[in-house]
Amino acid sequence: MSPLTRSRQDYLKALYALAPAGEAVPTSRLAARLGVSAPSVTNMLGRLAEERLVSHAPRAGARLTPLGRRAALGMVRRHRILETFLVKVLGLDWTEVHDDAEVLEHHISDRALAAIDRLMGHPDEDPHGHLIPDAKGRLARRALTPLAALPRGARATVREIRDADGRRMARWKEVGLVPGAEVRVREVRALDDVFELEVAGRRVVTGSEGLDGVLVQPARVESHGARS
Amino acid sequence: MSPLTRSRQDYLKALYALAPAGEAVPTSRLAARLGVSAPSVTNMLGRLAEERLVSHAPRAGARLTPLGRRAALGMVRRHRILETFLVKVLGLDWTEVHDDAEVLEHHISDRALAAIDRLMGHPDEDPHGHLIPDAKGRLARRALTPLAALPRGARATVREIRDADGRRMARWKEVGLVPGAEVRVREVRALDDVFELEVAGRRVVTGSEGLDGVLVQPARVESHGARS
DNA sequence: GGCGTGCGTTAGCCTCGGCTAAAGCGCTTC
DNA sequence: GAAGCGCTTTAGCCGAGGCTAACGCACGCC
Numbered sequence: 014m015s016p017l018t019r020s021r022q023d024y025l026k027a028l029y030a031l032a033p034a035g036e037a038v039p040t041s042r043l044a045a046r047l048g049v050s051a052p053s054v055t056n057m058l059g060r061l062a063e064e065r066l067v068s069h070a071p072r073a074g075a076r077l078t079p080l081g082r083r084a085a086l087g088m089v090r091r092h093r094i095l096e097t098f099l100v101k102v103l104g105l106d107w108t109e110v111h112d113d114a115e116v117l118e119h120h121i122s123d124r125a126l127a128a129i130d131r132l133m134g135h136p137d138e139d140p141h142g143h144l145i146p147d148a149k150g151r152l153a154r155r156a157l158t159p160l161a162a163l164p165r166g167a168r169a170t171v172r173e174i175r176d177a178d179g180r181r182m183a184r185w186k187e188v189g190l191v192p193g194a195e196v197r198v199r200e201v202r203a204l205d206d207v208f209e210l211e212v213a214g215r216r217v218v219t220g221s222e223g224l225d226g227v228l229v230q231p232a233r234v235e236s237h238g239a240r241s
Numbered sequence: 242m243s244p245l246t247r248s249r250q251d252y253l254k255a256l257y258a259l260a261p262a263g264e265a266v267p268t269s270r271l272a273a274r275l276g277v278s279a280p281s282v283t284n285m286l287g288r289l290a291e292e293r294l295v296s297h298a299p300r301a302g303a304r305l306t307p308l309g310r311r312a313a314l315g316m317v318r319r320h321r322i323l324e325t326f327l328v329k330v331l332g333l334d335w336t337e338v339h340d341d342a343e344v345l346e347h348h349i350s351d352r353a354l355a356a357i358d359r360l361m362g363h364p365d366e367d368p369h370g371h372l373i374p375d376a377k378g379r380l381a382r383r384a385l386t387p388l389a390a391l392p393r394g395a396r397a398t399v400r401e402i403r404d405a406d407g408r409r410m411a412r413w414k415e416v417g418l419v420p421g422a423e424v425r426v427r428e429v430r431a432l433d434d435v436f437e438l439e440v441a442g443r444r445v446v447t448g449s450e451g452l453d454g455v456l457v458q459p460a461r462v463e464s465h466g467a468r469s
Numbered sequence: 470g471g472c473g474t475g476c477g478t479t480a481g482c483c484t485c486g487g488c489t490a491a492a493g494c495g496c497t498t499c
Numbered sequence: 500g501a502a503g504c505g506c507t508t509t510a511g512c513c514g515a516g517g518c519t520a521a522c523g524c525a526c527g528c529c
Contacts, residue, residue, distance in 0.1 A: 020486060040507060053487055055508055060485095072494070072507060102330075103356035113353050120348045125341050128331035248516060268477060281517055283478055288515090300477060300524070473528085483518070492509070498502085 015064075019119040022088050023047060024057055025066060028077050029085035037074035086150035091118040091126060093139035093146075098129045100140040107140035108182040142173035142192030142228075157228035160190075161208065161221045163198045169229035170195055177226045189213040190227055243292075247347040250316050251275060252285055253294060256305050257313035265302035314378035319346040319354060321367035321374075326357045328368040335368035336410040370401035370420030370456075385456035388418075389436065389449045391426045397457035398423055405454045417441045418455055 015021075027046045031038045040058070044051045062069040066081035077085060092114050099110040121129075130136075137145055137153075146152040157172050171194045174182060185191070189212040199216070200209035208224065210217045243249075255274045259266045268286070272279045290297040294309035305313060320342050327338040349357075358364075365373055365381075374380040385400050399422040402410060413419070417440040427444070428437035436452065438445045 015485085018485080041505095049486090050488060051507065052489080052509080057486075099353065099356075103353060103360060105352070105356055113350050116348050116350070117345070117353075120344050122341050122344070124333065125327065125331060125345075128327075128333055132331060243515085246515075277516090278518060279477065280479080280519080285516075471529095474526090475524105476526105477522100477524085479522070480520085481518100482520105483516105485515090485517105486513105488511100488513075490510085490512105492507100494507080495505095497504085499500100 015060075017084060020057065021061060021066070022084070022119055024054075024061060025077065025081050025085040026088045026092075028067060028075060029082065029089065032076065035076055035082065037070075037076045039074045043075070083150045086146045086152060088118055089152075090146040090148070090150070091121065093143055094126060094130050094133075094136075095121070096141070097133060097136050097139045097145070101133055101136075102129075106183075108179050108186055110140070111176050111179075138192070140192075141176065142171070155230075158231055159225040160196065160210075160227040160229050161224040163201075163229065163231065165198055165201045168195065168197045168232040170232065171227060172230050173228040175226035175228070177223060181223050181226075185227065188217045189215060190217075196229060245312060248285070249289060249294070250312070250347055252282075252289060253305065253309050253313040254316045254320075256295065256303060257310065257317065260304065263304055263310065265298075265304045267302045271303070311378045314374045314380060316346055317380075318374040318376070318378070319349065321371055322354060322358050322361075322364075323349070324367045324369070325361060325364050325373070329361060329364075330357075334411075336407050336414055338368070339404055339407075366420070368420075369404065370399070383458075386459055387453040388424065388438075388455040388457050389452040391429075391457065391459065393426055393429045396423065396425045396460040398460065399455060400458050401456040403454035403456070405451060409451055409454075413455065416445045417443060418445075424457060 017025075024043070024047065027043055028038055031042055031046060040051050040054045043049075043058075044054045047054070058067060058069045058075045061067040061081070062075075065078055066084060067075045068078055069075045095114040095117050096107070096110050099105045099113055100107045105113070139145060144153050144155070155172075158169070160169070160171070163169060171190055171192055174185060174190070174192065176182075190196070194213055197211040198208065199211050200207075202209075206220045206222075208219050208221060210219065245253075252271070252275065255271055256266055259270055259274060268279050268282045271277075271286075272282045275282070286295060286297045286303045289295045289309070290303075293306055294312060295303045295305055297303045323342040323345050324335070324338050327333045327341055328335045333341070367373060372381050372383070383400075386397070388397070388399070391397060399418055399420055402413060402418070402420065404410075418424070422441055425439040426436065427439050428435075430437075434448045434450075436447050436449060438447065
């Protein structure tokens with residue numbers, strides 16, 4: 014059993030990202046995600062299967078075993094703790110820290126990671142609003158809605174910004190679409206693909222492109238005879 | 242020119258550590274230092290020579306070129322900033338942070354390193370008392386004396402603790418031999434290899450083994466008619 | 470001045486994690 | 500049922516950075 018090299022860790026992470034619930038993922042999807050050729054994926058899946066980290070039925074894609082899933086969640090934890098650290102402690106911009114975290118997650122020791130986590134008071138969310146798995150790899154579940162799926166008039170609170178193009182994230186940040194922000198959908202013009210939002214009191218007009226990277230928690234419906 | 246991989250960086254660092262003034266270093270010394278076979282060293286020196294980072298006359302050892310020296314000092318800077326960070330910010334023990342720094346120095350981005358440096362207020366010494374090269378790779382010079390070389394009666398201030406066996410460093414820390422500590426040599430029994438010291442008021446008896454890892458700045462001689 | 474010895478180099482091989490080219494499986498379509 | 504097509508796998512290769520075994524240079528010793 015070779016130790017989990019950087020490359021192996023990346024495969025496990027990708028597999029988790031593409032199929033968090035454990036579905037089978039086609040070779041080609043992994044290849045595209047990792048920026049690697051399909052034969053390289055087949056090859057690596059073979060090794061990972063030997064090590065019981067994934068199961069790989071020929072021509073039927075790959076899925077994480079419980080062991081692989083634990084490893085993947087460990088990487089997610091490391092990544093999110095590091096992103097939080099880079100933003101909260103080092104003062105870097107949350108639209109730009111992804112790449113640094115991507116490298117460091119493979120190399121920081123458990124001891125140093127624990128110290129960072131302690132320093133920050135064991136945060137449970139990273140700067141993008143993603144939940145941080147606990148040390149045992151448990152991740153709370155929550156149901157969020159893509160902002161673009163909200164109907165006209167809906168109110169909601171922004172909860173997560175999915176890692177995306179840095180420039181797009183910077184733009185979102187600029188207009189106030191950050192975790193915690195309150196949003197109201199003023200108008201949806203589906204045919205024109207135009208959303209008119211009110212974010213923290215300001216009017217924002219945008220197309221839907223990429224907007225499914227903004228996940229929100231809809232406010233409880235303000236029913237007429239508001240009972241509560 | 243391939244980018245400076247981890248392995249290359251380690252060779253340059255080792256070369257600098259073994260010959261800070263730019264002397265030639267024999268293949269075997271490098272091999273021992275890096276924990277690698279001699280042929281591997283010859284091989285790598287060939288590559289580094291092609292890249293103008295070292296000069297390598299066959300059978301006459303290797304030395305850093307100015308380019309290689311700059312790269313090596315860059316690594317020293319990274320290492321020392323990271324050690325300082327691990328101790329000062331994360332609260333880890335300075336006898337144990339070497340290995341973490343050793344890994345991270347190869348992987349942290351310039352941007353994150355700069356942020357760490359800024360956070361700490363641009364320290365000029367690491368927790369072992371080593372000077373940190375500036376961003377241009379300049380390193381102040383200072384002349385220090387091994388503690389074991391002091392004569393009976395001498396007073397001095399501890400300035401640097403060279404990276405050594407973690408247990409030994411822990412012991413030194415325990416007895417108070419840390420950068421900044423004041424020491425007086427109460428007795429030297431050369432034949433028995435015994436040093437009797439007074440460190441921060443406490444009496445410490447030790448052999449010389451490894452004690453050259455403790456570097457001190459001797460106090461100005463307290464001459465009889467103390468002038469000043 | 471010849472010879473042994475030790476260090477350095479050469480030769481050849483390995484693993485990891487990539488690659489391209491080519492082959493093959495299986496699904497769809499006629 | 501044959502052909503075509505797309506995705507996956509196999510085959511064979513590469514470079515980085517290791518390794519061992521074997522060779523060779525140079526120096527010290529007699």
